[in-house]
Amino acid sequence: MQDLEFTIQDGHLWLLQTRGGKRTGAAMVKIAMDMIHEGVINEKQAIMRVEPNKLDELLHPVFDLDALKASSHIAKGLPASPGAATGRIVFFADEAEEWAAKDEKVILVRIETSPEDLAGMNVAEGILTARGGMTSHAAVVARGMGKCCVSGAGSILINYKKRTMTIDKKVYNEGDWLSLNGSTGEVYSGKISTIDPELSGDFGKLMTLCEKHTKLAVRTNADTPHDSTVARSFGAQGIGLCRTEHMFFEGERIKAIREMILSEDVEGREVALAKILPYQREDFEGIFEAMNGLPVTIRLLDPPLHEFVPHEPENQKEMANEMGISVEEVKIKVDSLAEFNPMLGHRGCRLGITYPEITEMQTRAIIEAALNCKAKGIETKPEIMVPLIGTKEEYLMQESIIRDTAQKVFEEKNDSVEFLVGTMIEIPRAALTADEIAEYAEFFSFGTNDLTQMTFGYSRDDAGKFLPVYLEKGILADDPFQKLDQTGVGQLVEMGTKRGRSVRPDLKVGICGEHGGEPSSVKFCHKVGMNYVSCSPYRIPIARLAAAQAAIEE
Numbered sequence: 001m002q003d004l005e006f007t008i009q010d011g012h013l014w015l016l017q018t019r020g021g022k023r024t025g026a027a028m029v030k031i032a033m034d035m036i037h038e039g040v041i042n043e044k045q046a047i048m049r050v051e052p053n054k055l056d057e058l059l060h061p062v063f064d065l066d067a068l069k070a071s072s073h074i075a076k077g078l079p080a081s082p083g084a085a086t087g088r089i090v091f092f093a094d095e096a097e098e099w100a101a102k103d104e105k106v107i108l109v110r111i112e113t114s115p116e117d118l119a120g121m122n123v124a125e126g127i128l129t130a131r132g133g134m135t136s137h138a139a140v141v142a143r144g145m146g147k148c149c150v151s152g153a154g155s156i157l158i159n160y161k162k163r164t165m166t167i168d169k170k171v172y173n174e175g176d177w178l179s180l181n182g183s184t185g186e187v188y189s190g191k192i193s194t195i196d197p198e199l200s201g202d203f204g205k206l207m208t209l210c211e212k213h214t215k216l217a218v219r220t221n222a223d224t225p226h227d228s229t230v231a232r233s234f235g236a237q238g239i240g241l242c243r244t245e246h247m248f249f250e251g252e253r254i255k256a257i258r259e260m261i262l263s264e265d266v267e268g269r270e271v272a273l274a275k276i277l278p279y280q281r282e283d284f285e286g287i288f289e290a291m292n293g294l295p296v297t298i299r300l301l302d303p304p305l306h307e308f309v310p311h312e313p314e315n316q317k318e319m320a321n322e323m324g325i326s327v328e329e330v331k332i333k334v335d336s337l338a339e340f341n342p343m344l345g346h347r348g349c350r351l352g353i354t355y356p357e358i359t360e361m362q363t364r365a366i367i368e369a370a371l372n373c374k375a376k377g378i379e380t381k382p383e384i385m386v387p388l389i390g391t392k393e394e395y396l397m398q399e400s401i402i403r404d405t406a407q408k409v410f411e412e413k414n415d416s417v418e419f420l421v422g423t424m425i426e427i428p429r430a431a432l433t434a435d436e437i438a439e440y441a442e443f444f445s446f447g448t449n450d451l452t453q454m455t456f457g458y459s460r461d462d463a464g465k466f467l468p469v470y471l472e473k474g475i476l477a478d479d480p481f482q483k484l485d486q487t488g489v490g491q492l493v494e495m496g497t498k499r500g501r502s503v504r505p506d507l508k509v510g511i512c513g514e515h516g517g518e519p520s521s522v523k524f525c526h527k528v529g530m531n532y533v534s535c536s537p538y539r540i541p542i543a544r545l546a547a548a549q550a551a552i553e554e
């Protein structure tokens, strides 16, 4: 599409200049589809003319451009989750819930978010954090929710006590209006009206065309029946990553989790885990139901346990009362869970190896849920995934617990279901020894968030301090947590896939890091021969289009 400037003077037509035309995402799709119907271009050309990232405009609210002109830009962070949002500043997740209950639109502003903030994030219009990169908690969770988020806006100083945020010496208070553009990372003061997206018939037709020309399947990262249903409506062909820990924060569950963490011995942990089992089983049943007939990859518990315990004195007091122990005991346990490098600490399969009863409970919940679904006529395809392995021995130890537990459940219920057991490949050593691991693992899913972290040696949580400078100074062309670094991390992905398939030619390989929804990374995954990419629900259309383009470009 060209933008032409012309004039007519004394009966002559003068072309003054021409350049690539700017158009909205909706116009881009409509033009491509109209041109097919008019016989000007073919289907493949139409797919190639649509820019994947611009589809975001069709899926998320955008600012009213007139209102935006009158607004003032105050800061910039990372474009962590697309869309536009406007609301009043609130600094605490529980207060975000209270304000939202009174129909107030809020923007949750935090130094960084943690799983404890989930409910507040859910009701906020948008989320702004001063710290954290593209795979920080705020970024990943917001993308899953399809909610606007700007992360790592380093120029913002937050004072929780005074309930203020300061940018360039100007102070913003709780209740002040703030607007975010999650697609660009821009932060504006004041209220800027937004326009809701509207999906046209052309969008649906474009997606059908993509389906026809693609080889790579697109799955979703989803942890709830609701997210699974949204993803399916966007064309997800299964779940590539269900992070089980996100289910642990609702209502009564967190109490049982905390009880498990505080237990001193196996017996105590088993009592607490027995309380969690029904919740997990119910969660999995809901997800299997939403995904009826499609594969669902469920990852065993991954984050460090300190993320689940209360850190604020009043919450520690509440926990002590609930558990009938002293605040001091709670505090000692919470302090004992602190680690210097939690991302490299007691997490992933290391949890299931030190506490096998956690793996047993989660496997039981998955298998019992699948059997319950079978009884209701729902077809399930569970894939149980071990996180963060670096050696085949770690995998084997977890696999044997999974298979033994499943067998036990089958015998108890006198029925069975088929399931796969596989692993994340997210530690460089796992990629390097993929042939040893694939002798046992039935599938691989590349966790490129951790793989990027460990290959570059950049902490996912702290890279916000120096990555912007690296980008500005040209040391890096792109944020590697956003766009897969094909030169370095990509080698490990390609090598891991090849080595894995050298011993198991039918090894199912996918990606579930945040790169699974980024167009250039999706194309790379196609090139290395993956079976699928998995991304948050609202990025599925982008991934489907990029996957079709990759197949056409071949």
Ligand code: PEP
Pocket: 135, 241, 243, 302, 426, 446, 447, 448, 449, 450, 451, 512, 513, 514
């Ligand atoms: C990853 O590391 O890429 C991944 C998907 O797991 P998480 O982001 O939960 O660590």
Ligand code: MG
Pocket: 426, 447, 449, 450
């Ligand atoms: Mg990971």
